[in-house]
Amino acid sequence: MVAVIVVVVLVVLVLLFFWLGFNGLVRRRNQVDNAWSQIDVQLKRRHDLIPNLVETVKGYAAHERGTFEAVTNARANAINAQNPADQAQAENVLSGALKSLFAVAEAYPDLKANQNFLNLQEELTASEDKVAYARQFYNDSVLSYNTKIQQFPTVILAGMFNFDKREFFDAAPEDTATPQVQF
Amino acid sequence: MHEQIARNKRRTFLMLLGFVALITIVAAAIVLLVGAGWVGVIIAFIIAMALAWGSYYNSDKIAIAASRAKPADETEYRRYHNLVEGLCIAAGLPKPRLYVVNDPAPNAFATGRNPKHAALAVTTGLLEVMNRVELEGVIAHELSHVKNYDILVTTIAVTAVGTIALISDIGLRFAFWGGMSDRRDSNGDSGPLGVVIAVASLAVLMLAPFAGYLMQMSMSRDREYLADASGVQLTRYPPGLISALEKLRDDHAVVHNATKATAQMWIEQPLETDPKKPGSKFNNLFDTHPPLEDRIKRLQEM
Numbered sequence: 001m002v003a004v005i006v007v008v009v010l011v012v013l014v015l016l017f018f019w020l021g022f023n024g025l026v027r028r029r030n031q032v033d034n035a036w037s038q039i040d041v042q043l044k045r046r047h048d049l050i051p052n053l054v055e056t057v058k059g060y061a062a063h064e065r066g067t068f069e070a071v072t073n074a075r076a077n078a079i080n081a082q083n084p085a086d087q088a089q090a091e092n093v094l095s096g097a098l099k100s101l102f103a104v105a106e107a108y109p110d111l112k113a114n115q116n117f118l119n120l121q122e123e124l125t126a127s128e129d130k131v132a133y134a135r136q137f138y139n140d141s142v143l144s145y146n147t148k149i150q151q152f153p154t155v156i157l158a159g160m161f162n163f164d165k166r167e168f169f170d171a172a173p174e175d176t177a178t179p180q181v182q183f
Numbered sequence: 184m185h186e187q188i189a190r191n192k193r194r195t196f197l198m199l200l201g202f203v204a205l206i207t208i209v210a211a212a213i214v215l216l217v218g219a220g221w222v223g224v225i226i227a228f229i230i231a232m233a234l235a236w237g238s239y240y241n242s243d244k245i246a247i248a249a250s251r252a253k254p255a256d257e258t259e260y261r262r263y264h265n266l267v268e269g270l271c272i273a274a275g276l277p278k279p280r281l282y283v284v285n286d287p288a289p290n291a292f293a294t295g296r297n298p299k300h301a302a303l304a305v306t307t308g309l310l311e312v313m314n315r316v317e318l319e320g321v322i323a324h325e326l327s328h329v330k331n332y333d334i335l336v337t338t339i340a341v342t343a344v345g346t347i348a349l350i351s352d353i354g355l356r357f358a359f360w361g362g363m364s365d366r367r368d369s370n371g372d373s374g375p376l377g378v379v380i381a382v383a384s385l386a387v388l389m390l391a392p393f394a395g396y397l398m399q400m401s402m403s404r405d406r407e408y409l410a411d412a413s414g415v416q417l418t419r420y421p422p423g424l425i426s427a428l429e430k431l432r433d434d435h436a437v438v439h440n441a442t443k444a445t446a447q448m449w450i451e452q453p454l455e456t457d458p459k460k461p462g463s464k465f466n467n468l469f470d471t472h473p474p475l476e477d478r479i480k481r482l483q484e485m
Contacts, residue, residue: 031275038272119261126265133273136419141275 202343231345252282320424327413
């Protein structure tokens with residue numbers, strides 16, 4: 001009689017382990033996927049802010065054509081990027097072009113006093129922050145997921161149900177170099 | 184950073200065990216002293232729980248009303264909203280409702296029973312005094328309170344202390360008015376052991392609420408350190424919060440709408456504390472927040 005109870009308890013424990021362990025892995029993997037999409041959402045938001053910014057600055061500094069074109073082209077390249085590696089690189093180029101644009105704006109006091117420009121500057125700074133935080137959250141999620149599928153005992157479940165390792169988001173080599181600001 | 188966070192969570196768990204032990208000791212003292220049953224303990228526990236959990240469930244609304252906080256307009260407080268949104272992305276939290284308290288003293292608090300029902304408030308003084316990275320550090324600290332379910336933890340502590348206070352009080356009244364349970368041996372004399380137990384039980388009943396209160400304050404201070412460490416884990420930028428805490432340390436203004444009850448939610452002790460008071464080391468035991476100097480030191484060590 002006791003033996004039956006022991007066996008039943010053991011079976012229940014094993015089932016619980018499978019159930020909770022599997023769901024935990026699913027949750028973490030989905031969080032990784034969601035975090036990846038979040039990065040795109042924030043990047044797109046940044047793209048949408050840029051035309052307005054370019055128009056506002058043009059109103060005061062019309063002859064800084066080189067700077068405007070750099071920003072517009074960089075934005076187009078970022079939107080049309082086909083794979084994550086190209087996209088990351090294009091986004092870095094766009095960040096550099098935006099920095100140049102804001103540096104140029106420093107020379108125009110009327111522009112700097114324009115409320116619309118100030119709002120856009122705040123929005124773009126916030127947007128850069130959000131892209132950075134989205135990437136940070138993606139990497140944190142990948143870390144949590146990768147750790148879980150490698151740790152015992154969840155490693156057993158991971159092997160059984162094909163939970164594969166995910167890649168971290170790496171800053172491209174261009175990103176770690178100091179951006180060149182062109183006047 | 185991670186070691187600090189892990190150690191802090193372990194301390195909280197041990198503290199909660201400590202509360203359970205204290206409640207058990209008090210209940211045992213009552214049983215020994217008065218002979219009243221476990222029924223009293225259970226009733227007291229239910230009362231304390233009902234009170235505490237009522238306030239926990241509505242913690243966001245109560246805290247906001249108590250501090251007269253107003254909803255923060257999205258256009259007027261664009262930077263505040265942007266910073267919160269960014270940090271919520273980093274933390275994987277839904278965006279809480281944002282409020283502003285009209286007060287020149289720089290301070291902030293977060294409340295809410297879980298991340299979905301959370302609220303965050305800053306004073307106008309804070310928005311004026313802090314720059315962008317400092318404000319971000321403070322907001323990260325507050326969001327960490329939400330993420331670490333600190334309202335839940337504090338409510339458990341408050342429930343435990345409330346229970347201890349209630350049953351100690353009832354036990355003492357029983358003892359003085361209802362007569363103590365007699366332990367008489369075969370000759371009808373209560374032996375010396377009976378006296379010792381009676382005195383010990385009385386001592387426990389009188390000191391337990393105080394001990395419980397000290398434990399609660401200690402846990403509150405631990406959760407503040409944890410929120411500092413978790414906040415910095417979000418921003419990955421300790422100098423932001425360090426600079427903010429240094430500004431708070433050098434500013435002596437006091438928030439007007441804070442009370443003893445709400446004191447523990449704010450980022451800085453809102454009530455008047457004079458560092459030159461005699462025996463200040465002893466006074467620190469009653470503080471809901473650790474001294475700013477110590478918080479700054481811990482952050483600098485990261």
